Amino acid sequence: MTDKKTEEAAQDVKTTIRRIIDIWRQEADFSANYASNYPDDDAVQWRRDFYKTMVADMLPGFGGSTGCDLGCCYGFSTLFLRDLGARRVYGVDPFSPFIDKAQSWQQTFTLEGLCFLLMADTRIPLDDASCDWVVINQVFSNAYDGTRAAALSETRRILKPGGVLVFSDGNNPHCPATLNRLRKAYRDYEIGDGTAAAPRGPAFLNRCRLIRRFDAALGEEEMTALARGTCYAWGAQIKAAVRDYRVTHTLPARFFRDDAVQVPLNPENGRAVGNITDPYELAGQMQALGFETHICMSPDWRPLSAPALAAQLKTASLFYIYARKR
């Protein structure tokens, strides 16, 4: 796109996002909370530029390509990718309220080349080898452990040979600041003014309320155990955990230990749970699936030597992985 066209497109996308947010606010819709990520046009521009640098500028043939924005939430990232020149972008998410919302704003603005689809039972509803690229941005830090592997193998399935997965996430555990942030979140949202044995944080209490709503017959002890076992899960994931518990009587694996100072650990294997995303581990999983991978610390894919990468991972939470399907 020429500079003038890029500027006009950026202006259009700002106007569209402002109008969507205005509608949500008028309707006092729950999605209005999400709008706090886009307080003004500068924030919209910043996010659009992020996708431009990380995806549109880096993929030859991006203009006219077909791609998938996996974990699209309300679909604003999908809108950016489409408006940056891709011919067709599929926004896919496993949480139906997000997809319903994205589909409803899309109908209001009748935007071409965008399609929002629900990912049911960890399957991406797209054909094999149908995409030139897949973007997974800030999704795995919100994903339940068991669903990450499926998301990666589904990504591989829908990519054309030579297609690229652009992955970015912000909870790299090699960075002490990340671990401090997660510990603080654990104390603030899970423990609150209670103790690790009897948590009272707002996220914990909210899960208890949801679990009650999904199964009013659960005893107090079972409900608390389920709420402890679904640390960091929400919505559909909690519903699934309650359903599984009803059938199998097994609790989900996301326990946190009675130690409010530590990042929540799974006592079964002693590993950190919650929203940690380890770049080395993820790159290893991608390689095992047949991707060539490249971890870096800036969205312009700048290569780093192994020692430089290790040093930078200690100081920054955010990292990128570019993975090409062989």
Ligand SMILES: C[S@@+](CC[C@H](N)C(=O)[O-])C[C@H]1O[C@@H](n2cnc3c(N)ncnc32)[C@H](O)[C@@H]1O
């Ligand atoms: C923080 S939002 C990211 C939104 C968007 N990618 C962006 O960059 O603005 C995280 C999204 O990931 C979705 N998600 C969580 N687990 C997932 C999984 N296993 N596969 C695909 N999406 C998932 C959630 O439903 C949520 O909408």
